[in-house]
Amino acid sequence: MSAVTSETTERSETSEREFQALVEPYRRVLEIHCYRMLGSRHDAEDLVQETLLRAWRSFGGFEGRAAVSTWLYRIATNACLDEIARRPRRAEPVVGPYPDALVAGAGAGAAAPIADPEARYALREGLELALLTAIQRLPGRQRAVLILRDVLGWSGPEVADLLETSVPAVNGALQRARATIDTAVPAASARTVHRDADRALLAQYVDAWERHDIITLVALLRDDAVLSMPPRPSITGAAAIGAFFASGCGGAGRLRARPGAANGRPALLLFEPDGMPHRLLVLEVANDRQSIAIIRAYAEPRLADFAV
Incomplete structure (x- = not known):
C-alpha cells in the first residue's frame, strides 16, 4: 500500500x-x-x-x-x-x-x-x-x-x-x-395519562386474563367499549367483546399474559404457551380511570420490547 x-x-x-x-x-x-x-x-x-x-x-x-x-x-x-x-x-x-x-x-x-x-x-x-x-x-x-x-x-x-x-x-x-x-x-x-391508576387497572386485567375470568374481563370494560383488530372488523360493546373472548377466539386463559406499555398507554403482552409472541393489546383507559374504552390488538413479533 x-x-x-x-x-x-x-x-x-x-x-x-x-x-x-x-x-x-x-x-x-x-x-x-x-x-x-x-x-x-x-x-x-x-x-x-x-x-x-x-x-x-x-x-x-x-x-x-x-x-x-x-x-x-x-x-x-x-x-x-x-x-x-x-x-x-x-x-x-x-x-x-x-x-x-x-x-x-x-x-x-x-x-x-x-x-x-x-x-x-x-x-x-x-x-x-x-x-x-x-x-x-x-x-x-x-x-x-x-x-x-x-x-x-x-x-x-x-x-x-x-x-x-x-x-x-x-x-x-x-x-x-x-x-x-x-x-x-x-x-x-x-388523552391525559394517569399512570398509577392505569397500572392498577392493567394488573386487574392481566390477572383476569390469566384466570380466564370472562366476567371480570367484561366488568373492566366500558359498556360501549371497542375491540379494534385491523384488518378485521371491530367488535363494539362489552357484552360482544366478552362473548368473543368466551368463544376462545381471544385466547383468554390459553395465552400467557404479561404487563407492558405502548404509546403512553398500558398494554397486554400475549404469548403462546411455548413462549412465542402472539399479540399486543393496547388499552385505552376511560376518563373515569376505572374502565377500558378501547382495546387495540396488534400482531407484534417483538413483544419483549413492550415489557415493563
Missing part, C-alpha cells in the same frame, strides 16, 4: 468515526420522528437508515453552521416526504404501536428534542394512537408542519427554512392540519 493510499484510508476511517459519533445520539429521536410521520415502527427504522445514508453522503459538506439536530431532522423529514409521495393513499390508515421503553431512552441527553411550552401536543402525547392515526390522513407536508410545530415546538421560520418554503405557507398548512386533527381527535382531557 502506498503512502498516499494509506493516508486516504486513514482519513476515511477518521471521518467515519467522526460521523458515527456525531449522529448516533440522534438515532432514536429520528426514529420517533419518522414513526410519527409514517405511523409504522418498521418503516421508521428503514427511513432512519436512509436518513443516515443521506447524511453520510453529504457529511463532507456539513460545516456546522446549522445544529446537528436541525441538519438531521431536515434530512429525515425529506426522506419521509419522499416515502409518503411514493405510497398510495389509504382510505383508513393503520398505525402500529411503539414501545414506551424506547421513548424513555430517547428522552435524555443532548439529543433529546426540546418542546416549546406553546406546542399543542407534549412530546409523549405526540405518540398517542388516535393523534397519529389522524396525522396519517394528512398530506405529507401538512404532517411535517404539524409535527414540527405542534409536537416538537419549532417556530414558523424554522419550519419554513427546513421545508424551503415561506412562513405564510407554513402557517396555512398548519391551519389546515389543525382543522383535520381537531375534528378527528378527542379533547385533550381524554
Whole structure:
C-alpha cells in the first residue's frame, strides 16, 4: 500500500468515526420522528437508515453552521416526504404501536428534542394512537408542519427554512392540519395519562386474563367499549367483546399474559404457551380511570420490547 493510499484510508476511517459519533445520539429521536410521520415502527427504522445514508453522503459538506439536530431532522423529514409521495393513499390508515421503553431512552441527553411550552401536543402525547392515526390522513407536508410545530415546538421560520418554503405557507398548512386533527381527535382531557391508576387497572386485567375470568374481563370494560383488530372488523360493546373472548377466539386463559406499555398507554403482552409472541393489546383507559374504552390488538413479533 502506498503512502498516499494509506493516508486516504486513514482519513476515511477518521471521518467515519467522526460521523458515527456525531449522529448516533440522534438515532432514536429520528426514529420517533419518522414513526410519527409514517405511523409504522418498521418503516421508521428503514427511513432512519436512509436518513443516515443521506447524511453520510453529504457529511463532507456539513460545516456546522446549522445544529446537528436541525441538519438531521431536515434530512429525515425529506426522506419521509419522499416515502409518503411514493405510497398510495389509504382510505383508513393503520398505525402500529411503539414501545414506551424506547421513548424513555430517547428522552435524555443532548439529543433529546426540546418542546416549546406553546406546542399543542407534549412530546409523549405526540405518540398517542388516535393523534397519529389522524396525522396519517394528512398530506405529507401538512404532517411535517404539524409535527414540527405542534409536537416538537419549532417556530414558523424554522419550519419554513427546513421545508424551503415561506412562513405564510407554513402557517396555512398548519391551519389546515389543525382543522383535520381537531375534528378527528378527542379533547385533550381524554388523552391525559394517569399512570398509577392505569397500572392498577392493567394488573386487574392481566390477572383476569390469566384466570380466564370472562366476567371480570367484561366488568373492566366500558359498556360501549371497542375491540379494534385491523384488518378485521371491530367488535363494539362489552357484552360482544366478552362473548368473543368466551368463544376462545381471544385466547383468554390459553395465552400467557404479561404487563407492558405502548404509546403512553398500558398494554397486554400475549404469548403462546411455548413462549412465542402472539399479540399486543393496547388499552385505552376511560376518563373515569376505572374502565377500558378501547382495546387495540396488534400482531407484534417483538413483544419483549413492550415489557415493563
